[in-house]
Structure formats: C-alpha cells, structure tokens
Amino acid sequence: xxxxxxxxxxxxxxxxxxxxxxxxxxxxxxxxxxxxLYDSKAIFEDQMEQLEMxxxxxxxxxxxxxxxxxxxxxxxxxxxxxDVAYRYFATPKRKFIIADTPGHVQYTRNMVTxxxxxxxxxxxxDARHGVLEQTIRHSYIASLxxxxxxxxxxxxMDLTEYKEEVFEDVKKQFVPxxxxxxxxxxxxxxxxxxxxxxxxxxxxxxxxxxGATLLEILETINxxxxxxxxxxxxxxxxxxxxxxDEYHDYRGYAGRIAGGVWKPGVKVAVLPGGIESTxxxxxxxxxxxSEAYPPQSVTFRLAHDIxxxxxxxxxxxxxxxxxxxxxxxxVCWLGExxxxxxxKYVIRHTTAELRGIIRExxxxxxxxxxxxxxxxxxxxxxxxxxxxxxxxxxxxxxxxKDNHITGSIIIIDEATNNTVGAGMIL
Amino acid sequence: xxxxxITHLRELEAEAIYVIREVGAQFEKPTLLFSGGKDSIVMYHxxxxxxxxxxxxxxxxxxxxxxxxxxxxxxxxxLMESTGGRVIVRLVQDSIDAGKAVEETxxxxxxxVLQTITLLDAIEEFKFDAALGxxxxxxxxxxxxxxxxxxxxxxxxxxxxxxxxxxxxxFNGKKHMGEHFRVFPLSNWTEMDVWQYIYLEEIDIPxxxxxxxxxxxxxxxxxxxxxxxxxxKESEAYELKDVRCRTIGDISCTGLTLSSAxxxxxxxxxxxxxxxxxxxxxxxxxxxxxxxxxxxxEGYF
Numbered sequence: 001x002x003x004x005x006x007x008x009x010x011x012x013x014x015x016x017x018x019x020x021x022x023x024x025x026x027x028x029x030x031x032x033x034x035x036x037l038y039d040s041k042a043i044f045e046d047q048m049e050q051l052e053m054x055x056x057x058x059x060x061x062x063x064x065x066x067x068x069x070x071x072x073x074x075x076x077x078x079x080x081x082x083d084v085a086y087r088y089f090a091t092p093k094r095k096f097i098i099a100d101t102p103g104h105v106q107y108t109r110n111m112v113t114x115x116x117x118x119x120x121x122x123x124x125x126d127a128r129h130g131v132l133e134q135t136i137r138h139s140y141i142a143s144l145x146x147x148x149x150x151x152x153x154x155x156x157m158d159l160t161e162y163k164e165e166v167f168e169d170v171k172k173q174f175v176p177x178x179x180x181x182x183x184x185x186x187x188x189x190x191x192x193x194x195x196x197x198x199x200x201x202x203x204x205x206x207x208x209x210x211g212a213t214l215l216e217i218l219e220t221i222n223x224x225x226x227x228x229x230x231x232x233x234x235x236x237x238x239x240x241x242x243x244x245d246e247y248h249d250y251r252g253y254a255g256r257i258a259g260g261v262w263k264p265g266v267k268v269a270v271l272p273g274g275i276e277s278t279x280x281x282x283x284x285x286x287x288x289x290s291e292a293y294p295p296q297s298v299t300f301r302l303a304h305d306i307x308x309x310x311x312x313x314x315x316x317x318x319x320x321x322x323x324x325x326x327x328x329x330x331v332c333w334l335g336e337x338x339x340x341x342x343x344k345y346v347i348r349h350t351t352a353e354l355r356g357i358i359r360e361x362x363x364x365x366x367x368x369x370x371x372x373x374x375x376x377x378x379x380x381x382x383x384x385x386x387x388x389x390x391x392x393x394x395x396x397x398x399x400x401k402d403n404h405i406t407g408s409i410i411i412i413d414e415a416t417n418n419t420v421g422a423g424m425i426l
Numbered sequence: 427x428x429x430x431x432i433t434h435l436r437e438l439e440a441e442a443i444y445v446i447r448e449v450g451a452q453f454e455k456p457t458l459l460f461s462g463g464k465d466s467i468v469m470y471h472x473x474x475x476x477x478x479x480x481x482x483x484x485x486x487x488x489x490x491x492x493x494x495x496x497x498x499x500x501x502x503x504x505l506m507e508s509t510g511g512r513v514i515v516r517l518v519q520d521s522i523d524a525g526k527a528v529e530e531t532x533x534x535x536x537x538x539v540l541q542t543i544t545l546l547d548a549i550e551e552f553k554f555d556a557a558l559g560x561x562x563x564x565x566x567x568x569x570x571x572x573x574x575x576x577x578x579x580x581x582x583x584x585x586x587x588x589x590x591x592x593x594x595x596x597f598n599g600k601k602h603m604g605e606h607f608r609v610f611p612l613s614n615w616t617e618m619d620v621w622q623y624i625y626l627e628e629i630d631i632p633x634x635x636x637x638x639x640x641x642x643x644x645x646x647x648x649x650x651x652x653x654x655x656x657x658x659k660e661s662e663a664y665e666l667k668d669v670r671c672r673t674i675g676d677i678s679c680t681g682l683t684l685s686s687a688x689x690x691x692x693x694x695x696x697x698x699x700x701x702x703x704x705x706x707x708x709x710x711x712x713x714x715x716x717x718x719x720x721x722x723x724e725g726y727f
Contacts, residue, residue, distance in 0.1 A: 012622055016434035083589070085570045086563045088616045095434040097614055109591055116593040154651050176697045223433055238447045242480040250479055256444045256595070261430060286479035297443035310451050311475070334591050351451070410596045417600040422593045 014090065015292055019225055020099040020147070022113040022138040023124035028092040028155050032124065032193035033100055039200035040089050040215065058242055082378045084114045093219040102136075108141065108367070108382035109334040115145035116408075119223045122151045122214075127160045127190070129389045131173035133368045139311035140367050143181040144330060144384065144424065146401060148226050151217060158192040162205040166190075169290035180370060189214055196404075228403040232260025233321065234314040235350035235406070245367060252283055252299040253308055258350065258405035259398075260319075261293045262300075269320065270306055271313045271396045278303040279314075294405075313406075321396045322405060326359070328426045329400075332384050335413060335420025339379040339387075345420070346412040347391060350405060355392040362386040386426070435623050439472065442611035444595060445574055446476040446558065449609050450483055452599035453556040459545075460513060462498035464631050464673040465560030467505070468620055471556070471629050472611065474509060476699050487557070491537040491676045492519045493655060498674055500702060501632040516548040528547050532619075533657045536678040546582040550604060556607045564616040574613050579702035580604035584719065621697055625690045634671045642667050648660040648681040672697075 023029035024129065061373075087098040099114035101107065105222060115121060121142040125135050135152075142150050160166040167190040178186055189198055190209050197203035200215045212220070238250040268280045282289040283299040290299045315321060333339050339358060347356040363372040365384045379385045400407030411421030432440070436645050444602075446469075449456045458473055460466045465676050466486075473482045488502065526547070527540040549557060560701040563570050565710045573589055575597045590598055599607055612620070624631060641652035652664055656678060666727065669682040687693045 012435060012626055014434045015431065016437045022694045083571045084586055086614070087570065088564045088614070090616070090618065095616075095619070113591045113593055117595075229430060229699065237444070238451045238477075240477060240480050244479075246480070247479045252479075254476070256440060262531060278702060283478075285475045293432075295437060295440050296432065297440040297447070299478075346600070348598065350596075358470055377583060404594060408594050408596065412598055417598070417602065418588045419593075422591070 002249045007257050014095050015223065016095050016097065017218060017221070017348065018099065018118050019120040019122060020101060020111075020142075021216065022101055022111050022114075022125070022141070023134075025288055027124040028193045029100070029124050032100060032122075032153065032155065032191070032199065035186055035193045035196055036098075036215065036285050036291060037087065037089050039196060040091055051066065053194075053299065055245055071188060074274065084110050091219060093216070104335050106382060108137075108384070109332060109422075111138065111141050112332045112334075113144060115141055115147055116404075118145070118147050119226050120149040120218070120221065121147045121150065122153055125152055125154050125170055127154050127156045127170070130170050131177075135174070136177055136370065137367045138318045139177060139181055139183065140365075142372060143183050144332075146404060146424070148182055151214070152186065153193075153214060154188060154190045155193050157197060157203075157206065158195050162190075162192075162197075162203070163321060164206075166338065167209070177370075187211075187217065189217070189419045194327050204343045221334040228259035228398075228405075229293065230259070230318055231321065231398055231403055231406075232262055232266075232316050233258040233398070233403065233406050234262070235352070236308055236310055236314065237351045240310060250301075251305065252301050253314065254297070254299045254415045255351070257292050257294045259294060259403050260316075261291055263291045264288075264398040267317045268302065269317045270302075270308055271315060271320070271323065272394060273306075273312075275305060275306050294330045311350075313350065315396070321398050323394050323396050325391045325394050325411075326388060327356075327391060327395065327397070328362075328386070328388050329409070329423040330365075330384065330426065331379070331387050331411070331421050331423045333379050333381055333421055335418060335419070336381055337413070338381075339385075341377070344414065345385075346414055347389070347395075349395050349397065349409045349413065352393075352395065354395070356411070357391045358387060359390050360388040362388065387423075389423075397425050399426060433618060435626055438615055438619055439475075439623065439631050441595075441614065442469075442472045443476045445597070445609065445611040446473050448575075448599070449556050449558055450477065452597070453607070455552065455554050456484045456556040456558060457487040457514070457552070457554045458482070458484065458550075458558040459560070459584050460488050460502065461486070461560075461675065462494070462502045463560070464565065464624065464635065465620060466653075467629060467631055468613075468623060469558060469560045470505070470509075471512065471627065474511075477640070481510040481516065482512075487545075487548055487552075487554070488513055488514050488515045489541045491541060491678075492517060493537055493653065493677045495632075495671075495674065495677060496636055497632050497634050501630075505630070512550070514552070516544050518544045520544070521547065531661050535657070536676060538676045538679050541676075542582075546624075549582065549661050554606060555601070556609055558609050558611065560612050561610045562612050562615050562617075562620075563607075563610075572613065574610055575599055576608040576610065577601065578606050578608060582606070584608075585662050595724065618694070618697055621690070625694060632674065634674055635693065637668050637686050639666055639669045640666070640669050640682065642669055642682055649684065651677050651680070651682060653677045653687060 071079050085100045089096050101110045101114035123138045154167050154170050171188050191198045198213045234255050236253045237255040240254050242250050264279050264281050268279050269276050280301045280303045281366045282292045343358050345353050361372045361377040363386050398406045409423040413420045456711050518537050521544045536722045642649045643662045643664050670685045672683050687696050
C-alpha cells in the first residue's frame with residue numbers, strides 16, 4: 001500500500017491530489033488524518049517516538065494520532081488547531097497534499113484558505129449527530145470555492161454499532177443541500193477513524209457497505225478535468241531580457257498557464273492594448289515545447305516586438321476574457337477590521353496590482369442557514385458577502401466558476417499590507 | 427477531453443518556478459540562501475530555469491559557519507563558476523569576532539544557532555527584502571504551517587499567530603520599510619520529491635551524499651563526523667564507517683547515515699525505506715520538542 005517499501009524511481013509519474021479537511025475537534029478530523037498518515041506508513045519512527053512521548057505526558061493511554069497534526073506549541077497547549085497546516089503522504093498511485101483546517105465558524109477564513117487550492121474536500125460528520133449546521137457550512141465553503149469533489153465521511157460508526165440505517169439517514173439529510181449548493185460530485189463513506197474502518201483498509205464491521213474506502217477514492221478520483229482547458233489565458237509574470245551576447249535580442253514573457261492549451265503559431269492579442277501578434281515559441285531551459293497547458297510555468301516569445309509588462313495578459317484573438325472595472329464578486333472577509341464601504345484597497349488579480357473601492361454590499365450570506373441577509377451590510381472577519389467593487393484600471397477576468405485563476409482576487413489593506421479579503425468573481 | 431496530464435514532480439516544479447518568478451517581480455533586492463546542501467542546489471537549479479536564458483538576476487547568500495565539509499565549498503564555487511551565478515559569503519566567525527555572537531562551549535557546542543545573527547546582519551547589510559530558502563513543510567512540525575511568502579518584522583522575527591492568509595496562487599509581498607520576507611518555493615515538496623527531482627533532472631550534487639569512508643562517532647544515536655573542533659565525551663570513540671550525508675549542514679550537528687548507497691537510485695530506495703525523518707538526524711532539533719519553532723521565531727532559516 002505504501003510508497004515506503006517500494007523502489008521510487010518507478011514512481012516518477014504520480015499525480016498530485018490536493019485535498020482539504022474540515023471538521024471540528026470533536027469530529028475526529030485530526031484522528032482521521034493521523035490514521036491516513038499512519039496506515040499509509042507516512043509516519044516515521046522518530047515522529048512516532050515524539051508522539052508517544054507527548055501522549056504519555058498528557059496522561060493518555062493510547063498513542064494519540066491527533067497530536068500529529070497539532071503543529072504549533074500554542075495549539076498544543078490549548079488543544080486546538082488554529083491555522084491551516086499542510087501534510088504530505090504518498091502511495092504508489094498518488095502524492096497527496098492535505099490542507100488541514102479548523103472547522104469552527106470563527107475559522108472560516110482558514111477553511112477558505114485551505115479550500116482555495118484543493119481538488120477535493122473531506123467533510124466529517126459525527127454518525128451520532130448527523131448533518132449539523134457545521135456540515136452545511138463546510139459544504140457551502142467547498143462549493144463557494146469551487147472544489148469539484150466532496151467526500152462526506154460519516155465518522156465514529158463504531159459508536160453507533162456500525163449500523164447501516166445511521167449511514168443512510170445522514171445521506172438522506174444531505175439531499176436537499178446537495179441541490180441548493182449545486183455540488184456535482186458528492187460521495188458518502190461510513191468510517192471509524194479511531195479504529196481504521198474504511199479509511200485505508202476495508203472494514204470488517206460493515207459488510208453492508210460495498211463502496212470504495214477513503215484511500216481508494218483519493219487514489220482514483222479523476223482530477224484531470226479540474227483545471228480550465230477551455231479558455232486560454234496567459235498572465236505575464238516577468239519579462240525576460242538576458243542582456244548577454246548570445247541572447248542579445250531575446251525578449252520572453254514568463255508566466256504560468258492559467259487556462260487552455262497553447263501551441264506555437266496561434267494568433268494572440270495582448271491586453272490591455274489589444275495589439276495582435278503570433279505566438280512564436282514556448283521556451284523552457286530544457287528546450288521548446290510543442291504545447292503547454294495548466295499549470296505549467298513557461299516563457300512565451302511573440303513574433304513582434306511589443307511593449308509588454310507584468311500584469312498584461314496574452315490571450316487568443318478569438319477567445320478574449322471579460323474586460324471591466326465594475327466587478328461583482330463573492331468575498332470572504334479575512335481582516336481583523338471590518339470591510340469599509342467606500343474604502344480604498346489594493347487589489348491583486350493574477351499578476352496585476354491595482355486599486356479598488358468597495359462600492360456596494362448586495363447581501364451577506366448566513367453560512368449556517370444559507371439565507372441571504374439584505375438588511376445588515378456590515379462585513380466583518382469570517383463573513384461572506386456578495387459585493388461590487390470598482391477597480392482603478394480595467395481587469396481581464398473570467399467567472400470564478402470557469403477559471404479559478406483569472407476569476408479570483410485578493411484584497412489588501414493599504415495601511416497594514418495585510419491580506420483582508422478573498423474574492424471570487426461572479 | 428484529451429489527457430493533458432502533468433506528473434507530481436512537474437507540477438511541483440511549475441509551482442516553485444512560479445514562486446521564484448514572483449520574488450523576482452515583487453521585490454527589489456532578493457537573495458537565494460545557499461548552503462551547498464541538496465535543497466539549495468535544487469533551488470538554484472529552479473531559479474536558473476525560472477529566468478533562463480537570463481542568468482539568475484539576484485545573488486546567492488551563503489552563511490558560512492566555518493564548520494563546513496570542505497567538499498561543499500568547492501562544489502558551491504564550481505557551480506557558480508559554470509552557471510554565471512554570484513554568491514555572497516558571510517562568516518559566523520566574523521560575528522563572533524565582532525562580539526555579536528557568543529560561541530557555545532561544551533561538547534555539544536554548535537554554531538548552528540549563531541547563523542541567525544550573521545544572516546540577519548547580512549540581510550541588513552545588503553538591504554535584502556526577500557530571502558529565498560529551501561525549507562519544506564514536511565521537514566518539521568513548526569514548518570507545516572509556514573507560508574510560501576513568510577513575513578518577517580524589522581527584527582527579522584516570525585510571528586506564527588500573525589501570518590497572512592495565502593489563497594490560490596496570489597502572493598502578497600507588500601511590506602513596510604525594514605521588513606523582509608522569507609520565501610519557500612519548495613514548501614510542498616517532500617524529501618522524496620527532492621531526490622526524485624534530482625534524479626529526473628540529472629542535477630549534480632556533492633559526493634558527500636554518496637557513500638564514503640569516514641571517521642565518525644556516535645552521540646545519542648546520531649553518527650557525527652570527526653572534525654578538529656568536535657569534542658568527544660569520555661564514552662565516545664572514533665570509528666571508521668561507510669556513511670553518507672542525508673542533509674549537509676554544519677558538521678557539528680549534521681548526522682551521517684550508515685549507508686552503502688553509491689547512486690541516486692540507491693539513495694532513493696534508501697529514502698523510501700527509511701524509518702526516520704531527515705531531521706531525525708539533526709542534533710540541533712533534539713534539544714527540545716519545540717526547538718525548531720523557537721529558532722524560527724528568532725529569524726532562523
């Protein structure tokens with residue numbers, strides 16, 4: 001099962017799956033992650049020793065797998081996870097990155113952060129309690145951030161005598177929300193993280209469940225279509241001018257493909273000016289590429305000498321993005337200070353930096369009930385709202401649901417330089 | 427849809443190159459922290475790829491404890507020579523001579539902690555506003571919550587409770603005068619990824635990583651190398667062993683692995699079979715459970 005016993009050079013061609021886990025301390029989320037790391041043999045002996053020492057100090061009889069994910073000392077002291085922590089493990093099939101986030105409402109900003117790069121979300125439900133307010137909250141955030149796949153793990157099945165009815169009840173409770181939240185791919189798994197049932201190994205206690213284990217799903221779920229292969233987008237990140245003899249006239253535009261499949265010869269336009277040219281070559285240090293696609297980092301050369309700088313965007317002449325200054329978006333507020341109506345902020349969108357003004361709060365979202373609040377327009381830390389901003393210059397964007405890169409922005413406080421908002425363009 | 431897939435190593439490479447280019451674009455005076463170890467060699471390789479055919483547009487910075495393996499320095503100079511790179515060297519010995527750092531005494535004396543003082547001084551001397559490092563989140567618990575762009579106040583300190591949220595791949599490097607950033611493009615790599623990438627890209631690494639005969643002694647389960655400045659306890663004695671380095675750092679705290687691995691394939695198999703983490707061989711991390719967190723807050727790498 002684990003990469004640990006296997007010769008590695010054979011596994012140079014694994015895929016990378018990023019997933020996020022949301023849940024509160026009581027759901028056994030840390031135990032589940034500990035279980036995944038432990039059963040897939042991603043825990044080393046010295047970590048295990050530390051774990052045994054720490055568990056002993058706390059007077060616990062069993063080794064507490066949850067302690068593996070509690071990184072910082074402050075958290076160990078308070079017994080809570082307060083930030084996004086990243087964990088890594090691999091099986092012969094895939095390499096995994098876990099963004100482990102706390103699930104309490106006061107940590108919504110951490111969940112949003114963890115979810116922003118995830119292909120998949122694991123949401124934990126306590127079998128004894130069924131679908132709760134927090135289940136809806138976690139599912140809403142997963143859907144808001146456009147995570148394509150959601151796995152609902154019904155945990156602590158051991159405490160409900162591994163009964164099938166309990167599991168079926170949870171599935172039924174979730175049905176209405178699946179439609180409201182518009183999530184495509186939702187799957188349910190009955191597990192016991194504590195005992196390891198259906199996590200890595202198939203449960204012997206739940207014969208009635210014939211579906212895949214958690215790890216089987218993580219290893220096989222199709223993630224290739226998660227990126228945007230429809231809208232070719234190339235935000236210019238850095239202009240490369242070698243100024244050395246052998247590359248005297250070289251002028252390249254470095255960046256990461258944000259969408260689409262690119263091939264030399266395509267007619268392109270450079271925004272904001274709209275000047276047209278042809279993609280001459282796609283360069284890398286190890287040679288030219290015949291095609292490039294997300295998420296590759298490459299360098300474009302164009303047929304004509306055009307004045308291009310960071311923040312510009314290269315697109316095909318016949319597939320241009322939206323261009324505008326009045327932008328409607330969903331925002332999650334991350335700042336300690338409330339959002340200021342009419343306030344000026346720094347906006348980062350792809351590689352561009354500009355300024356923006358908060359023009360309107362359309363509604364606030366109650367993420368526990370999924371109700372829109374159109375009366376209260378104050379937006380504070382951890383709240384989610386639909387807003388409209390006006391930017392100082394036009395931006396070139398797509399809807400977030402079509403492209404997570406050209407459809408997202410961050411909002412920065414000019415005085416503190418802190419990142420205070422995360423926006424998803426509608 | 428056609429299968430436009432990308433392997434995990436190529437995805438990690440693309441991510442690291444993206445981050446390095448962001449540093450080149452967002453900062454005025456970046457530097458790349460170079461220790462001569464495999465992570466910093468991989469970092470330098472990625473920086474070359476990020477800006478090719480331009481040479482890396484910023485210098486490397488080597489904080490030299492004076493307790494290096496000889497081979498490391500030779501390797502560093504040859505690499506810079508052959509690639510047109512630039513390296514600035516600052517010596518911990520100079521900080522000690524200037525009275526800014528006090529040498530530890532006793533058998534466990536190490537200059538590893540003192541590096542922080544020399545590093546912060548060098549950052550101030552050259553007015554560096556970003557320092558690229560090869561730190562990975564899988565190395566140690568305190569690093570698991572580190573950001574790609576890690577903000578440091580004007581004392582060079584890290585505040586784990588006041589980190590900027592990082593969403594998607596939008597990095598916020600805005601700062602006030604005197605503050606700087608540590609940037610970790612390899613955040614999402616594991617030790618195995620680094621080795622596999624070295625293998626895939628055929629990157630040269632110092633011979634210390636391959637098996638060789640060396641006089642070593644065992645301290646609390648960690649094999650350490652013989653060197654003029656190392657003191658033995660009474661119970662300890664030198665032995666000649668087949669060893670290799672799993673990490674290359676200050677000799678006084680870099681543990682060696684008993685090994686006969688003489689090729690990258692062998693090393694990768696060994697890493698795959700290893701039952702302890704890379705840092706498990708670092709004597710400095712054994713000092714206390716939260717040793718790394720304490721050093722990071724003070725401004726360590």
